Amino acid sequence: MQREVRMAGKTVVVSFAGQRRQVLAGTTVWEFFREFWGEVPLDVLAALVNRRMVMLDFPLRGLQVELEAVRAGSRLGETVLRRSAVLLLLAAAAELYPESRLVVGQSLGGGYFFSWHSQLPLTQDVVTSLAREMERMCQEDVPLTRSVITLEEAEAAFRARGEASKLELLATHRSSTVPVVSCGNFLDIAHGPVAPSAGRVRGWDLALYEDGILLRFARNGKQELLPLWPQPKLFATYRETRQWNEAVGIAHVGSLNRACLSGEISEIIRIAEGFHEKKIAQIADAIAARPQARVVLVAGPSASGKTTFIKRLGIQLRVCGLHPVGVSLDNYFVDRDKTPLDEEGKPDYESIEALDLPLFNEHLKALLEGKTVAVPKYDFVRGKRAEPERWSTLKLEPGQVLLIEGIHALNPRLTEAVAEESKFRIFISALTQLTLDDHNRIFTSDSRLLRRIVRDRLFRGHPAVRTLEMWPGVRRGERRWIFPFQEQADVMFNSALVYEPAVLKIFAERFLLEVPREHPAYTEAYRLLKFLAWFVPVFQEDVPSTSILREFIGGSAFEY
Missing domain, CATH: 3.10.20.30 (Beta-grasp domain)
Known part of the structure; x- marks a missing residue:
């Protein structure tokens, strides 16, 4: 110490x-x-x-x-442990394979995926040797040291190591000093605390995964890891997004900042939006190619842009000659006094049991048989179903498809009365592939959190402190009701836009500064402010009115 x-x-x-x-x-x-x-x-x-x-x-x-x-078992402790384990892996790679390069990628399988860049083929023996070196550092309790050096010293150190991504990131760093962290001979920019020494870094594992390495972590302070379940669809979506980023020349924040300062960002925005439109059109084509698929199910976590996605998908479906008809799951809530309770004894509105599943399945089956159904209306003020005279009727006409959106849309129980061939499942989320640099990733959920902070403050009257208070509960619900079913989707849509943090920064920084320092949410607000400080801001004028980002910053061509 x-x-x-x-x-x-x-x-x-x-x-x-x-x-x-x-x-x-x-x-x-x-x-x-x-x-x-x-x-x-x-x-x-x-x-x-x-x-x-x-x-x-x-x-x-x-x-x-x-x-x-x-502590290790807390949410904050997990972030420290993961950052520390990454540092150990990078230090091990620098020690054993100095001519090779590891580049951090997406969150996958309860860990982080690293791509391997080397003339040396990546084999199980390479992965095993890296794991043994990490274990040696843990057994010897090698110190993880933080220090502050001048900007010029940092640039010289990273230039000597050929760390171009870090040099680009530091190009817009306006402090005269840079916090760095080291393990052995490996040096990195410090983007947050690490453990004081390697002996405290427990509950990790290395695995060979596809053409890279998966650094996996235990949860809740435990040392045993859950079994590794393949996620081929999610992995393919990440790969597709990484290819999109490479096509516009943006892989990390430093290259994004360079584009912002040079004026290239306007063209990058247009290309990024073009990728989105092309993908949505491909999804509509896939639905049209399956005429037996009359029910389109869309699920995704909070602030993934589901509302705008559905509107844009609806346009593309019409281009294909199909007419989407929306069905709101909100109208199928059970009466409030029948809502299941969570662990704290409070109504759990995110539980699938909060929906009248028998009635919903009965209506779906009838609609697909060409029958007319009376769709209920839920009275949220009274917390119960409205009187039948306030209900509406619905019949599925030829050329129409049902479009159903909700957190449970991919849960088989929601549509168990419907034949599998009648369903087309879509999973949407903001799965950022932008990284701070080659070794420091951006939390996937941070993109959605920033979107929600901006939207809640601009359009729902909720200050950032309230959004931050609610976020842990939102994330728990997602892990329970959404993510377990994502691999069942027929197609995944990544709503992340490579340029969006630079646009959201202008709004989010202002709103995060409103969080009082004495409030528990300040810890997260402070972290996000430090994160946003790395971005060069971009004004919103070049963001198209049909962009998913407009759902959160305003100015959309769609009505919500």
């Missing part, structure tokens, strides 16, 4: 675990924890100092400090 020179005569009052203790200013978090516990527990990876996440070598300063330990 690094030690800071104590500030003579100055003390800090530290509030931790319900106690208040006075220590010398400059005392590190590690030293405080060691004095508090006698020995720092192995599952303590980092800390929150006044709700900002820091490494354990962080010096405590100021008059008063609110301190929390970040």
Whole structure:
């Protein structure tokens, strides 16, 4: 642990675990924890100092400090553990295969996929040797060290290592210093805290996957990993998006920033939107090529752009001679007093049991048989189904297809009365393939979170703090009700746009600054602000009115 020179005569009052203790200013978090516990527990990876996440070598300063330990089993602890394991892998690769290059990619199979760039073929022996080197570092408890160097020193170091992606990222860095983290001889830009040493990095595994390496992680602080289930459709979607990015010359944030400053971004926006339109047209063609498919099911997580996607898909279906008819699952909610309860005893509106499945399946079957059904209307004010006289009738005419959107759309139970050949399933999400640089990925869910923060603040009257409070619950629902069924889709649509963080930055930064520093959500707001600081902003004028991004920033040609 690094030690800071104590500030003579100055003390800090530290509030931790319900106690208040006075220590010398400059005392590190590690030293405080060691004095508090006698020995720092192995599952303590980092800390929150006044709700900002820091490494354990962080010096405590100021008059008063609110301190929390970040443990491996927590959500924040998982991010530290993953970042630390990535650092170990990159250090192992630099040590064993210095002429080769690993490039981080998508989240997959409970871990991160890395592509292998080398004249040396990637084999199981290579993967095994990397895992053994990582295990050696863990057994020897090799330190993971953070430091701050000048911008010029950082550029010189990365230039000597041939790290072009990091040099491009630093080209628009406006601080005179750069935080870096090292393990052995490997140096990286520090985009967040890592564990103090390799011995605390547990619950990981390396696997050969397709033509790359999968670094997998355990969850909730456990060391045993779940079985690896192949996800060929998701992997193919990631690959397709990476090819789109390569086609426009944008693989990481540094190249995006360069395009923003050069003026190329206008053309990149048009090409990115063109890829979207082409893909939507291909999906419509696939539906039209299956005349027996009369039910189109669209599922996706929050802020994936489902509403705009469906409207654009509807246009392309009409081009193919089909007429989509929407059916809202909201009208099939059970009465509020019959809604299932979650673990906390609160109504779980995201549960599939919150829907009247028998009635919905009965109506689907009747519609496909050419019958007329009375579609119920749900009264959300009273929390119960409206009177029958307020219901509407629906009949599926020749050339029409039912378009059903919802979080449960791909769950077989929702449409169990419908023959498989009558269904066409679509999964949509914002699966960003943009990375900060070759070694630092962007959380896939961050794209959706930023979209939702902007939309909620602009059009729903919800401040960023409320969106951030709700987000963990939203994510839990997605993991339970959406993602387990994504591989059952006939086709996946990636709604991410390579340029969108640069546009969202203008809105999101302003709204995140409204989050009070004393609020628990400030930890996440602070992280997102640091992330957005790497982007050169882009004004929205070049974003087409039919873009999925318009659903979140306004100015859409569609009505919502």
